[in-house]
Amino acid sequence: GQQLNQSPQSMFIQEGEDVSMNCTSSSIFNTWLWYKQDPGEGPVLLIALYKAGELTSNGRLTAQFGITRKDSFLNISASIPSDVGIYFCAGQLGGNKLVFGAGTILRVKS
Amino acid sequence: NAGVTQTPKFRVLKTGQSMTLLCAQDMNHEYMYWYRQDPGMGLRLIHYSVGEGTTAKGEVPDGYNVSRLKKQNFLLGLESAAPSQTSVYFCASSYSGGAAYEQYFGPGTRLTVT
Numbered sequence: 001g002q003q004l005n006q007s008p009q010s011m012f013i014q015e016g017e018d019v020s021m022n023c024t025s026s027s028i029f030n031t032w033l034w035y036k037q038d039p040g041e042g043p044v045l046l047i048a049l050y051k052a053g054e055l056t057s058n059g060r061l062t063a064q065f066g067i068t069r070k071d072s073f074l075n076i077s078a079s080i081p082s083d084v085g086i087y088f089c090a091g092q093l094g095g096n097k098l099v100f101g102a103g104t105i106l107r108v109k110s
Numbered sequence: 111n112a113g114v115t116q117t118p119k120f121r122v123l124k125t126g127q128s129m130t131l132l133c134a135q136d137m138n139h140e141y142m143y144w145y146r147q148d149p150g151m152g153l154r155l156i157h158y159s160v161g162e163g164t165t166a167k168g169e170v171p172d173g174y175n176v177s178r179l180k181k182q183n184f185l186l187g188l189e190s191a192a193p194s195q196t197s198v199y200f201c202a203s204s205y206s207g208g209a210a211y212e213q214y215f216g217p218g219t220r221l222t223v224t
Contacts, residue, residue, distance in 0.1 A: 031211050042200050042215030088152060092211040096141050096160065096204065097168070100152035
């Protein structure tokens with residue numbers, strides 16, 4: 001099936017630092033989404049991107065839809081302890097189905 | 111609004127036993143989905159439904175069956191559980207049309223098959 005390569009697999013950063021993670025694919029996607037999963041919970045949608053080149057912010061989070069439509073990145077500015085969790089990228093190929101990356105585990109040192 | 115709810119939250123089965131996981135949503139969403147989440151593998155789609163009375167296979171459908179008799183409910187069944195089905199199962203729902211990809215997830219069911 002389709003695969004999304006998400007990196008890094010995990011990161012351990014100091015509170016206050018900025019964070020970057022990205023997702024790449026060999027396939028072109030129509031939409032990119034970023035989800036966050038807190039421990040013991042289901043994923044929650046953070047940002048949805050609909051057009052190539054689009055840059056969208058949600059508070060301290062900024063995400064971009066790559067111009068080739070094969071990648072996306074997520075930045076978190078000034079990280080805080082509640083940013084810990086697993087961040088997933090997801091791509092929409094067509095219709096209503098999503099393909100998910102394996103996730104980036106974020107740990108923040110306070 | 112409760113959003114998407116799942117029951118049960120935890121379950122332990124013996125190999126060969128059967129069970130049904132229930133998902134309910136109160137957002138009047140047309141589409142519903144079942145995923146499984148395994149360590150290091152993200153979320154993989156098992157089955158999905160685009161409306162009441164319809165179901166379709168996802169990426170990993172083998173060993174599972176689903177039913178969507180009411181718009182707000184989506185059931186996932188395991189007829190004969192296997193240890194390979196030990197996983198965390200998530201249900202999700204979404205609107206149809208342009209926002210169908212913005213999926214809303216339930217809290218998950220952690221299933222262990224011994």
